[in-house]
Amino acid sequence: GNSVTQMEGPVTLSEEAFLTINCTYTATGYPSLFWYVQYPGEGLQLLLKATKADDKGSNKGFEATYRKETTSFHLEKGSVQVSDSAVYFCALYSGGGADGLTFGKGTHLIIQP
Amino acid sequence: DTGVSQDPRHKITKRGQNVTFRCDPISEHNRLYWYRQTLGQGPEFLTYFQNEAQLEKSRLLSDRFSAERPKGSFSTLEIQRTEQGDSAMYLCASSPTSGRLYEQYFGPGTRLTVT
Numbered sequence: 001g002n003s004v005t006q007m008e009g010p011v012t013l014s015e016e017a018f019l020t021i022n023c024t025y026t027a028t029g030y031p032s033l034f035w036y037v038q039y040p041g042e043g044l045q046l047l048l049k050a051t052k053a054d055d056k057g058s059n060k061g062f063e064a065t066y067r068k069e070t071t072s073f074h075l076e077k078g079s080v081q082v083s084d085s086a087v088y089f090c091a092l093y094s095g096g097g098a099d100g101l102t103f104g105k106g107t108h109l110i111i112q113p
Numbered sequence: 114d115t116g117v118s119q120d121p122r123h124k125i126t127k128r129g130q131n132v133t134f135r136c137d138p139i140s141e142h143n144r145l146y147w148y149r150q151t152l153g154q155g156p157e158f159l160t161y162f163q164n165e166a167q168l169e170k171s172r173l174l175s176d177r178f179s180a181e182r183p184k185g186s187f188s189t190l191e192i193q194r195t196e197q198g199d200s201a202m203y204l205c206a207s208s209p210t211s212g213r214l215y216e217q218y219f220g221p222g223t224r225l226t227v228t
Contacts, residue, residue, distance in 0.1 A: 004155075032215045034215075036219075042221070043117075043204070043219045043220055043221040043222055044156070044204065044206075044219040045219070046216055046217070046218065049215070049216065051215065089155050089156075091155070093215050093217075095215075099161055099168065099169055100146055100148070100158025100159075100161060100169070100172070101146075101148075101156070101158060101206075101217060102158070103155030103156050103157075104155050105153065105154055105155050106153075106154070106155050
């Protein structure tokens with residue numbers, strides 16, 4: 001079956017630090033990969049996506065590259081801000097069977113000024 | 114684009130009672146999904162509809178859970194004889210069936226507390 005593993009949190013960084021949140025996956029077929037973000041008190045928002053190998057998704061300074069050989073989709077940002085504090089979820093969609101997204105457990109990111 | 118809306122946002126109920134949640138998807142989206150999210154976990158897929166057809170329901174957690182989308186627009190999720198373990202956030206999402214069909218847009222969720 002499908003599964004997503006992402007690094008445990010909370011991750012605490014200082015403002016302007018470099019961010020990496022690791023995500024690896026197991027899937028049948030050839031999945032599409034996503035990062036969702038959940039700000040305090042708000043719903044899940046799609047942050048970025050990649051639908052095929054070597055694609056790079058990017059949005060709001062965040063990037064992630066679909067690495068089929070390592071089954072990974074790590075989230076990176078060069079300089080984080082306090083406003084980036086949120087919970088980040090890695091997810092995949094394989095399009096077969098149940099047809100829902102499979103999510104990781106989420107990584108809580110805390111940025112200190 | 115008014116986004117996905119859910120009602121109510123919070124529901125407190127006593128064990129054994131039935132509850133029903135409503136989801137209104139983005140108007141031009143044909144696919145509608147339900148998920149459950151418990152504390153410290155990612156959302157867990159429950160069921161989905163394409164228009165009014167429920168194409169997957171094997172992931173519903175028990176036969177106490179049911180969902181409908183009678184006219185292909187809004188959807189309802191019902192939990193009968195609620196248990197304390199049903200306490201969670203229930204999320205609805207929608208997506209188009211062509212173009213960016215893999216992009217699911219989520220509502221704010223309904224937080225259920227069973228006492």
